[in-house]
Structure formats: C-alpha cells, structure tokens
Amino acid sequence: MSGDLVNLANQLLKQQTFSVLLDAEVVHAEIGKIAIALPQRQDFLQNHGFIHGGVLSYLADNAMTFAGGSIFGPDVLTVEYKINYLRPATESRLVATAEVIQSGKNLAICQCKITSSEGSDDVLLAIAQGTIMKTQ
Amino acid sequence: MSGDLVNLANQLLKQQTFSVLLDAEVVHAEIGKIAIALPQRQDFLQNHGFIHGGVLSYLADNAMTFAGGSIFGPDVLTVEYKINYLRPATESRLVATAEVIQSGKNLAICQCKITSSEGSDDVLLAIAQGTIMKTQ
Amino acid sequence: MSGDLVNLANQLLKQQTFSVLLDAEVVHAEIGKIAIALPQRQDFLQNHGFIHGGVLSYLADNAMTFAGGSIFGPDVLTVEYKINYLRPATESRLVATAEVIQSGKNLAICQCKITSSEGSDDVLLAIAQGTIMKTQ
Amino acid sequence: MSGDLVNLANQLLKQQTFSVLLDAEVVHAEIGKIAIALPQRQDFLQNHGFIHGGVLSYLADNAMTFAGGSIFGPDVLTVEYKINYLRPATESRLVATAEVIQSGKNLAICQCKITSSEGSDDVLLAIAQGTIMKTQ
Numbered sequence: 199m200s201g202d203l204v205n206l207a208n209q210l211l212k213q214q215t216f217s218v219l220l221d222a223e224v225v226h227a228e229i230g231k232i233a234i235a236l237p238q239r240q241d242f243l244q245n246h247g248f249i250h251g252g253v254l255s256y257l258a259d260n261a262m263t264f265a266g267g268s269i270f271g272p273d274v275l276t277v278e279y280k281i282n283y284l285r286p287a288t289e290s291r292l293v294a295t296a297e298v299i300q301s302g303k304n305l306a307i308c309q310c311k312i313t314s315s316e317g318s319d320d321v322l323l324a325i326a327q328g329t330i331m332k333t334q
Numbered sequence: 335m336s337g338d339l340v341n342l343a344n345q346l347l348k349q350q351t352f353s354v355l356l357d358a359e360v361v362h363a364e365i366g367k368i369a370i371a372l373p374q375r376q377d378f379l380q381n382h383g384f385i386h387g388g389v390l391s392y393l394a395d396n397a398m399t400f401a402g403g404s405i406f407g408p409d410v411l412t413v414e415y416k417i418n419y420l421r422p423a424t425e426s427r428l429v430a431t432a433e434v435i436q437s438g439k440n441l442a443i444c445q446c447k448i449t450s451s452e453g454s455d456d457v458l459l460a461i462a463q464g465t466i467m468k469t470q
Numbered sequence: 471m472s473g474d475l476v477n478l479a480n481q482l483l484k485q486q487t488f489s490v491l492l493d494a495e496v497v498h499a500e501i502g503k504i505a506i507a508l509p510q511r512q513d514f515l516q517n518h519g520f521i522h523g524g525v526l527s528y529l530a531d532n533a534m535t536f537a538g539g540s541i542f543g544p545d546v547l548t549v550e551y552k553i554n555y556l557r558p559a560t561e562s563r564l565v566a567t568a569e570v571i572q573s574g575k576n577l578a579i580c581q582c583k584i585t586s587s588e589g590s591d592d593v594l595l596a597i598a599q600g601t602i603m604k605t606q
Numbered sequence: 607m608s609g610d611l612v613n614l615a616n617q618l619l620k621q622q623t624f625s626v627l628l629d630a631e632v633v634h635a636e637i638g639k640i641a642i643a644l645p646q647r648q649d650f651l652q653n654h655g656f657i658h659g660g661v662l663s664y665l666a667d668n669a670m671t672f673a674g675g676s677i678f679g680p681d682v683l684t685v686e687y688k689i690n691y692l693r694p695a696t697e698s699r700l701v702a703t704a705e706v707i708q709s710g711k712n713l714a715i716c717q718c719k720i721t722s723s724e725g726s727d728d729v730l731l732a733i734a735q736g737t738i739m740k741t742q
Contacts, residue, residue, distance in 0.1 A: 523684050524664025528663060
C-alpha cells in the first residue's frame with residue numbers, strides 16, 4: 199500500500215523535468231508524509247565544496263509539495279516556504295522528509311527535515327516550514 | 335567597474351558546480367545588489383509544465399548570497415530565507431535581483447525579486463527575504 | 471476618499487481588543503497599502519531596554535492583514551509571515567507600512583516595513599513578508 | 607534545578623515591560639527548551655473574536671529568544687522568524703514551547719509550537735521557526 203504510493207509519487211516526480219535532471223527519487227510515501235532523496239553528485243556543490251543551498255531548497259520545496267499532494271491530490275502548488283540551513287554538508291546522499299502538520303479545505307501547513315548520510319549517522323542539514331495549496 | 339564586479343562574481347559562480355549545471359550567469363553586480371539569470375530550459379519544469387519552484391529557490395538563494403558577498407567578500411553563507419511564489423511561469427529566461435537592505439558586522443538582510451521575460455514585459459514570479467552571514 | 475478608508479480601517483481596528491490595548495492607529499489607507507502606528511510607550515520594551523520584537527511583530531502582522539483586507543474586505547486572516555529585525559530600537563513612535571505585492575482570487579502576498587521616528591529621520595527597524603487569505 | 611531555571615527565566619521576563627503588560631510567565635525551562643504561557647484575556651482578540659495573531663507572534667518570538675538564551679545566556683536577540691497560523695482560537699490560556707534544533711558559536715536555530723488549552727485537550731494553533739543570535 200505504502201509501496202503503491204511510492205510508485206505513484208515517483209511517476210509524478212518523473213513528470214518533473216527538473217527532478218529528472220537532479221535524479222530525485224521518492225523513497226517514502228504515506229498520507230501526510232513524503233520523503234524524497236537525491237544521490238551524491240559532484241555537480242551539486244557551491245564554491246566552498248559544500249552542497250549548494252539551492253539543492254537543499256529544491257528538496258524541501260518538493261518534499262513539502264508532495265506531502266500536501268498526498269492529502270489534496272496532484273493539483274497542488276507551493277504558496278511559500280522558509281528554510282534554515284543548519285550546517286554545511288559535503289557530498290553525500292540527501293533525504294528530505296516532509297510532514298503535513300495541519301490541513302484544511304485548501305491549505306496544508308508542512309514541516310520538513312533534510313538529512314545527509316555520513317557514515318552510519320544521519321546528520322540534520324536544514325529545516326523548513328511552508329504552505330501548500332490545493333488548486334482545484 | 336561594475337563590469338569588473340560582474341566578471342569577478344561570474345568567476346565565483348563558475349566554481350559552483352550546481353550553478354554550472356543550471357547555466358546560471360551573473361548579469362548585474364554592484365556593492366549591495368546582484369542579479370543572476372538562468373536561460374530558458376526544458377529541464378527546469380514541474381509536472382504541470384511550469385517552472386519548478388526549486389529553480390526559483392535556487393536563484394533566490396544564490397542571488398541573496400552573492401548580494402551579501404558583494405559586501406562581506408566571498409566567505410559568506412546563507413543562514414536562512416523565505417520565498418513566496420506569486421504566479422506559475424512557463425518556460426522563459428529568469429532573472430533574480432537581490433539587494434542588501436541592511437548589513438551589520440556579520441549579518442546582511444536581503445530581499446530578492448525574481449522575474450521572467452515574457453514578450454516585452456517582465457513578470458514578477460517570486461519574492462524572497464533572507465539572512466546572509468560572514469563566516470570569517 | 472483616502473480619509474474615508476482611514477476611518478473605516480480605524481473602526482475595524484477598534485474592534486480588535488488587542489489593538490486597543492496597544493493604542494494602535496491606522497495612519498494611511500489606500501487599496502493595497504496600509505500604515506499602522508503605535509505610540510511611544512514604556513511598556514513596549516524587552517529586558518535590554520529596546521522595543522520588544524513582539525511589538526514589531528504585532529505591527530507587521532496587523533498592517534499586512536489590513537493591506538490584504540483593503541483588497542478582499544474585512545473577512546481575511548493571516549496565513550503566515552516572516553520578519554527580520556534589522557536593528558534594536560529605543561522607545562519611539564513606530565509605523566508599519568504594508569503593501570500588497572500580488573493578489574489572486576483568495577491570497578494576497580504582502581511586504582511590510584517598520585520604521586521608528588528618531589529625531590528628523592525615519593529608521594528602518596524590520597522588514598516582513600507574508601500571505602493573507604480571503605476567508606469568504 | 608529546572609525550577610531554578612524557571613525562576614531565573616521569569617526574573618528576566620519581568621524585566622520586559624511588554625511581557626509584564628501581557629502577563630507572560632515562563633512555565634518550563636531547561637537548557638535548549640523553554641515554554642512561556644499567557645493567561646486567557648479579553649483584550650487579546652482581533653475583530654472576529656479570535657486571539658490576535660500579534661499575541662501568538664509575541665509568544666513565538668519570546669519563547670524562541672528565551673530558548674536561545676538558555677544556551678547563550680541573556681545577551682541574545684532574535685534575528686528573524688517565520689510563523690504559520692494553523693487555526694483561529696477563541697479566548698483561552700496559551701502556551702508556546704520553543705526548542706533549539708541546532709546551535710553553533712553565535713546562532714541558534716529554533717522551532718516553536720503554540721497550543722491553547724480548550725477543555726481537556728491541547729489544540730495546536732501555530733508553528734514557528736527562527737534564528738537567535740548571541741550578541742556578546
């Protein structure tokens with residue numbers, strides 16, 4: 199069941215040319231909670247050799263949109279969000295996990311955590327909070 | 335002079351592998367104000383055919399970081415930012431213009447506007463506000 | 471005309487018991503742009519003797535809500551906002567000026583500046599950005 | 607020990623004239639986690655009879671500042687924060703609980719939840735995320 203949702207979400211993700219460019223993959227999906235991963239890549243960096251904030255932002259935005267979509271269906275868009283970067287991260291696989299904290303008729307308020315896998319431990323890289331809207 | 339700053343900023347941008355992946359280019363640079371552009375590309379879209387929010391987020395993040403760097407030098411990082419998406423945008427060239435609203439010893443507070451060029455008019459797509467920190 | 475809008479907005483403000491507690495006053499009103507002022511008071515401070523962030527937050531929240539209401543009518547609420555404090559402020563009269571940057575069917579995206587009057591100059595204390603929703 | 611921290615935090619809170627005006631009270635204090643409460647009052651409302659967003663904002667701002675202060679000491683200030691309102695709340699006692707998610711040399715990144723006590727259940731009213739800075 200959860201596997202079906204993962205497949206469904208990945209089909210949607212494959213329709214996003216930007217997500218295909220970045221090799222994103224939905225790795226967890228349940229109603230109200232979605233996780234999206236990015237592989238380790240050398241072209242995700244900024245000038246100090248750390249993962250670019252834009253990569254983390256993409257992940258936060260997309261994971262929260264999909265979390266909203268797990269409740270409202272695919273016709274959703276991100277109204278806004280805010281992200282705090284907690285520490286620089288060197289090249290590694292990334293996972294953004296977004297949860298719907300509260301949803302009403304048209305809006306879902308979400309929070310998101312982004313972690314990297316360094317050795318055996320997950321390291322928290324960024325936290326985000328945002329608003330998803332049902333468009334139809 | 336401003337041209338020199340543009341060159342300098344573009345050299346820095348070229349050291350960001352993620353910015354190279356996205357074909358970003360600094361198109362304006364003065365102390366406290368930077369504009370970064372992205373070309374029209376088919377692999378910048380989400381599943382409804384609009385430009386992906388992650389693309390706009392990348393631009394806002396990077397333009398504000400460079401605006402902070404125009405004051406503090408290259409050793410800066412983005413502490414946090416917030417973005418509101420104003421309307422969906424179809425494929426087009428994008429420009430993010432970020433300005434430092436206030437800077438102190440270590441922090442610069444910035445605002446950013448992202449526009450697309452559709453026909454002869456600029457269309458405002460997103461606004462952002464964030465905090466850049468000097469790290470050294 | 472603008473004076474009528476100011477009166478109308480102040481009547482609404484007087485129905486907010488919290489705004490009455492703080493002596494807030496609408497000082498400018500046009501469609502899409504509202505300014506709300508607070509008088510200088512000794513009970514608006516934090517423990518270092520500066521104006522409390524909560525006072526500035528109240529002003530930003532309310533000015534943006536009223537700016538949204540100037541377009542949508544009184545049945546609006548604040549979905550969310552973000553505020554950056556730019557510098558500490560000692561006791562002084564405060565003015566928050568909020569503008570609608572973009573409005574659609576149900577949502578208005580606003581920005582807000584808060585200034586204090588110190589001597590002859592206005593000093594920028596905080597900037598905010600947020601989302602107002604029409605509820606009916 | 608935790609009681610000592612509560613006392614210490616309340617002594618600080620009593621030095622904030624705005625917190626005294628609003629009858630705020632620190633109700634929980636440990637290193638990295640602070641809760642501040644406001645009593646039920648009729649002068650905390652907006653024009654629809656719900657608790658004013660400015661009241662919730664004050665609580666979020668102050669709880670996160672105190673959470674940062676529980677790590678850095680009293681010389682802290684709020685750099686910025688963002689708040690999402692989840693649902694309207696009628697008159698009731700309010701509690702904001704803020705936690706430090708990550709702290710470095712000078713910055714602490716915090717999240718905050720605000721709940722009201724309606725009957726026997728806590729109702730989540732707002733969530734916030736922000737940045738606290740050590741000033742000395």
